[in-house]
Amino acid sequence: MSEQQLNPLALRMLAWACLWSPLAENDEHQAAWEVLQLPGDFEDVRVDYWNAFHAGVPQPPVPALFHALLQREGNAVREDLMRAADYLELEWSDKRLPPDHVGPACEIFGLAIEREEPVLIDGLRERYLRPWSRQAQTLLASHPGLLALLERFEADVAAAPVPET
Structure with a gap:
């Protein structure tokens, strides 16, 4: 009997x-960095990363919240992503980010890929x-370091197939 991969x-x-995720520790960020086979070490861009995506008043230069960066109505964006998560029966832990944060959206997207949900993908x-x-x-x-990170991210997003319905 083979296990499904x-x-x-x-x-x-x-x-x-x-x-x-700003909730992840530096060692978790480094582990993700390695899994994604990004160049160098997370430590090389850690300060720039935090300053770009997570630190700033009233918000960081590049908000990780879709509604903030894309200038959309927040409730509608959060509701849209919560509907997708509910459809996929995704359960959240006590430690969570807003649903319109890029981190949870990647989880939803990953599960949609795994379940071959073309409309969600x-x-x-x-x-x-x-x-x-x-x-x-x-x-x-x-x-350049953060730009390369975003280019890799967009390449992975673009690589998600839309299964035929």
């Missing part, structure tokens, strides 16, 4: 979810993940 791209999206990619990545790349054009 998980989709490698779905697993990569879970690593991205960890990398984008396409919708999440085109409405949230790709626009967020492109806007973030525009804002970080002068930061």
Whole structure:
């Protein structure tokens, strides 16, 4: 009896979810960095990463919240992503981020890939993940280390197949 293997791209999206999470520890970020085979070490970009995506008043230069970066109505975005999570029967732990944060969205996207949900894959990619990545790349054009990170992220998002219905 052989065990079913998980989709490698779905697993990569879970690593991205960890990398984008401000709740993860530095060693977890480094482990995700290695799984994603990103160049160098997380430590090389750690300060720039935190300053770009998580630190700032009233918000960081590149908010990890879709509604903030994409200038959309927050309740609608959160509701849309919560519907997707509910459809996939995704359960959250006590330690969680807002549903319109790129981290949980990567978890939802990864599960949609694993379950071959074409509507969710396409919708999440085109409405949230790709626009967020492109806007973030525009804002970080002068930061080559972070720009390379975002380009790799967008390549993984683009690689998700839309299974035929």
